Each structure stands twice: as structure tokens, then as C-alpha cells.
Amino acid sequence: MMRAPQEGVRRTTARFRFYGQLNDFMPPARKGKFFSHTVKGGPSVKDTVEALGVPHTEIDALFAGDKNIRFSYQLKDGEKITAFPPRYPIRSSRRRHLIPKTPKRCRFVVDSHLGRLVRHLRLLGFDSVYRKIFPDAEIVKISVVQNRIVLTRDIGLLKNGAVKRGYWVRHADAGRQIKEVIRRYDLIPGFKPFTRCLQCNGLIGPVPKERITQRLPEQVRLYYNSFYRCRSCRKIYWQGSHCDKLVRLVSRLKKMPGPSGK
Numbered sequence: 001m002m003r004a005p006q007e008g009v010r011r012t013t014a015r016f017r018f019y020g021q022l023n024d025f026m027p028p029a030r031k032g033k034f035f036s037h038t039v040k041g042g043p044s045v046k047d048t049v050e051a052l053g054v055p056h057t058e059i060d061a062l063f064a065g066d067k068n069i070r071f072s073y074q075l076k077d078g079e080k081i082t083a084f085p086p087r088y089p090i091r092s093s094r095r096r097h098l099i100p101k102t103p104k105r106c107r108f109v110v111d112s113h114l115g116r117l118v119r120h121l122r123l124l125g126f127d128s129v130y131r132k133i134f135p136d137a138e139i140v141k142i143s144v145v146q147n148r149i150v151l152t153r154d155i156g157l158l159k160n161g162a163v164k165r166g167y168w169v170r171h172a173d174a175g176r177q178i179k180e181v182i183r184r185y186d187l188i189p190g191f192k193p194f195t196r197c198l199q200c201n202g203l204i205g206p207v208p209k210e211r212i213t214q215r216l217p218e219q220v221r222l223y224y225n226s227f228y229r230c231r232s233c234r235k236i237y238w239q240g241s242h243c244d245k246l247v248r249l250v251s252r253l254k255k256m257p258g259p260s261g262k
Contacts, residue, residue, distance in 0.1 A: 012077045013038040018054060020085045024170055025053040025155070039075065046071035049083060055158035057150070057166035060086040060099045068096045086184075087259060100164050102149075106185050109142045111152040116174035117181070122201055123246060124178075124253070125192030129201065136160070151181060183259045193250045194228075194237075202232025212236055 015034045023031040039048055045064075046056050061084040062069050064076070075081070084090055086099055107127040110118050111134055118130040129142055136157050143150045143163055150166035152158060158166045167184050169177050182188060197204055207229040213221060215236060228237040 010041055011038055012040075012042050012075050014048075014075055014077070014079045014081055016049070016052065016081045016083070018083050020088045022054055022058060022083055022085050024168075025055075025058070034080065042074045042076065044071060045069060045073045045075055045081060048075055049081075050159045053155070054083065055155055055166070055168065056161075057099065057158045057163055058085060058168065059083050060088070060097055061090060061095050062098065068094045070096070071098060102165070102185055103147070105190060106187060107146065107148045108151050109139055109146070109148040111136075111139060111150075111154060111157065113153045114151060114169060114177065117151065117169065117177045119198050120174060120178040121181070122196040122198050123193060124187070124250065125195045126187065126190070127196070127201065149185070178253065179256060182253060182256060186259045188254060188256065191250070191254060194246075197230035197233060197235055199235050200230060200233040202230040204228045204230050204237060207236070 013036055015036050017032075017034045018026055018030075019032075029035075037048070037052065039051075045062060049059065049062075050056060056071055062071070062073070063082045064073060064079050105127075108121060108129070110121070110128055110130045112130070112132055115130065115132070118128050121128040129146075129148065136154070139150060139152070139157065140160050140162050142148060143166070148165075150158065150163050151169055152166065153169050153172075155168055157163070158168055167181065170180060171177050195204055196202065205228060207227050209216075209225055209227055212227060212229065216224075216227075220238060220240075224238045224240070226239060229235070230237075
């Protein structure tokens, strides 16, 4: 049985345009141009842009015409809404930053799909919480309680209103992922390589060889004298043949160009 169309339901039509990296969330027909979108009633601009596919954690500035607005702003019929990512150059001098200021020392909570990215972050010395089984609710709780930045491949996770800082990792390749995150959060000045355990995230410090001799493989015991141990999980590290490869990786990442919002 067909229902009669509802009468008296107000509809709001506005024109939207997303700039810079926000176009990563747009279908081809909507990239880099204004398009019309109609909604029922007058919802908040946050609800509307997220319904269009863009999580609030990726938007640093919003305008209704020339008016700089907040996420709570109620959408009005006939308006032009423009959205900008962090660091995107805006002519207006009244830019209100919607994304909270990034802490001097970034700390992350990383979803279960990004295990290789976590190893890169820890290699560079960044405190990064990760679990192979990591429910969304737990990620959100940790991000709030510990003031951590959420890194995820799940766009829906970033639409949770409790998440204040977060980034949708675009690439599937870990080598490209770490470069994305470095650019997004301007991490190079904070590099402290080889100070965190790749396995558990604990801090690493030197340990005398005589304290760990019984735990060393025979060849390692014969040819190496300098060792480091995780203070949390007690994993032992030494400068084996793989170390040169990691040193070269860190060196390449240090030479990356600066962040950009374009």
C-alpha cells in the first residue's frame, strides 16, 4: 500500500563546495565545484557535511557565504556552504579553526587495519596505541581520555562526535601512509627514532650485555656488544644487519617536503 506524500515537511536546499583534500571524499561529479543538496528540515551543518561523506575531523574551516560558521550552525535554504581542510589558504582574515590545535608532541591511537603504519610511527619515536582487535568504542574512549589523535581507514569512526582529532588514512601502502601522516601533522621536528619498542610501544633503553647474555642467540652473543631493551615487554634490540635499512628509511623521511593543505 502506497503512502500519501507527507505535507508540511520543510526542505532545505543549499549549495556546497569542498576544497583541497576534502575532495578525497567526493565522487568525481562533485570534486572542486559547487553542487546542490536538499535535506529535510534545517539540520546542523555538521550533520549535513558528514551525510555527504566528509567527517568533521577533516574540516578546519566552514563558511556560509562570507560568514565563518561552527559545526552547530543550522543550515538555511539557498545558502552557499564552503569547507576547507587544515592549512588551506583562505582569503578571509576571520578564519575560525574548527580542529583543535595539534599538541607539540603528537600521540596516536591507531585502528586494527594499520599495523604496519604503527611500526613506522613507533620507529620514529611516536607514542602509538594499537591492538590487532580494536573495537571502535575503545578507540574513541582512548582518544578522549588520553587526548590522542585517531588514525583510521574507517571514515565512519571519524564521524563520532566525541572524536576531536582524527585523520582518514588515504593509502593502503604503509610506505605512503607514514608520509601522509607526517605531512598532515608536521611530524619531522618531533622525530626521536629508535626510542620506542616496535612491538608494544614501550620506551627502549640501553642494557648491559652481561644482564641478558642468556637470552641472546649464540651468533648475536659472539658478534655484538651493544644492546637495548624495552622497559615494558623486555624485548631486546641490537644493531643487526636490518638496522642500516631502518636508518636509511628514517633519513629519507626526514628529507620530506613540509605539510600542505592544497
